[in-house]
Amino acid sequence: MIKVPDIIIAVDGWSSTGKSTFAKFVAKRFGFLYLDSGAMYRGVTLLAMEKGLISPEGIDEDGLRKELEAGYDLHFERPDDGATQLFSGSRNIEKEIRTMEVSSYVSPISAVAFVRSWVDERLHAFSANGRVVMDGRDIGTTVFPDAELKIFMTASADVRAKRRYDELILKGTPATMEEVVANLKERDYIDSHRATSPLRRADDAFELDNSEMTLHEELVWIQGLIQGKFGILD
Numbered sequence: 001m002i003k004v005p006d007i008i009i010a011v012d013g014w015s016s017t018g019k020s021t022f023a024k025f026v027a028k029r030f031g032f033l034y035l036d037s038g039a040m041y042r043g044v045t046l047l048a049m050e051k052g053l054i055s056p057e058g059i060d061e062d063g064l065r066k067e068l069e070a071g072y073d074l075h076f077e078r079p080d081d082g083a084t085q086l087f088s089g090s091r092n093i094e095k096e097i098r099t100m101e102v103s104s105y106v107s108p109i110s111a112v113a114f115v116r117s118w119v120d121e122r123l124h125a126f127s128a129n130g131r132v133v134m135d136g137r138d139i140g141t142t143v144f145p146d147a148e149l150k151i152f153m154t155a156s157a158d159v160r161a162k163r164r165y166d167e168l169i170l171k172g173t174p175a176t177m178e179e180v181v182a183n184l185k186e187r188d189y190i191d192s193h194r195a196t197s198p199l200r201r202a203d204d205a206f207e208l209d210n211s212e213m214t215l216h217e218e219l220v221w222i223q224g225l226i227q228g229k230f231g232i233l234d
């Protein structure tokens, strides 16, 4: 394994392109901290749902702002042997934030400007010690525009839908393929069209289309990239 310098690796891309699987794997292999920024937006969405701040009329933004300002304690904890898990206070919410219901509300919640700055502030604090792999939609463009290495992930629409569907079924979350495709399309649209930090590839990001790649091939790809960029030999 190559010796990776103390850098921040930003991994952005479309939903269900395997960002978190890739980022987690890279973090584990390089001994970096993995941070899932999407989990933070999901955590805020869960709060909004539990407080009854989402209705057919829309999001009660004032109510949500008050809840966040009251000191919502959303943070990551990392067991010695595993990946980071999201906690609300002392409650592990890693499973609850992955339901279809949360997925269906998370894009509109993450389009709210004060939610984004609230999350960004925390992402910076969690990354203060460096050696971080963070995945999301705007890490290389907004959260860490100076990240030393930026990856932008894509995959074909069919591959993405199949991955998401398999993931939900594996977790025992009921879903149909039609629902999954509709949710992916809707999230793509909202994420790339919102006014505040929309999803886009940073000019200096390296694109990774992993439709036909194994995780191992992805690791070999990023190692080659790091060796070339930072002049590291085997």
Ligand code: DC
Pocket: 015, 016, 037, 038, 039, 041, 042, 106, 107, 110, 111, 135, 136, 137, 138, 139, 187, 191
């Ligand atoms: O990566 P994910 O599917 O868990 O992300 C959930 C939602 O959060 C996604 O639809 C868009 C939003 N998000 C964002 O706006 N900015 C980020 N940096 C990460 C996620």
